[in-house]
Amino acid sequence: METKIIKIASELFESNITIESKIGDVENWDSLGQINLFMAIESDLGLSFDPDDVIANDTIKKIIELIDRNKL
Numbered sequence: 765m766e767t768k769i770i771k772i773a774s775e776l777f778e779s780n781i782t783i784e785s786k787i788g789d790v791e792n793w794d795s796l797g798q799i800n801l802f803m804a805i806e807s808d809l810g811l812s813f814d815p816d817d818v819i820a821n822d823t824i825k826k827i828i829e830l831i832d833r834n835k836l
Contacts, residue, residue: 766828769805773824776804786823798822 766783773781777797779790787793793801802818805811811831821830 765831768809769824769828769831772804772808773801776801781824783825783828784823801827 770781770783773785773793777790777792781790785793787795787798790797798818802813805827806813813830817830821827
């Protein structure tokens with residue numbers, strides 16, 4: 765899952781994303797970029813997220829943990 769999420773984020777933000785990347789580290793990864801990232805993950809992986817999870821999980825690591833924890 766880590767590789768998939770990093771790939772989605774890297775393509776979306778056109779940047780070198782790592783597991784340690786977080787909102788504010790990358791150009792265009794602001795609040796709107798956060799929404800776009802979750803929408804891209806939902807679209808590519810067929811998942812659905814609660815809006816609170818979108819707000820609370822603002823690092824690649826947290827997003828991966830969210831998916832693993834909830835087996836979304």
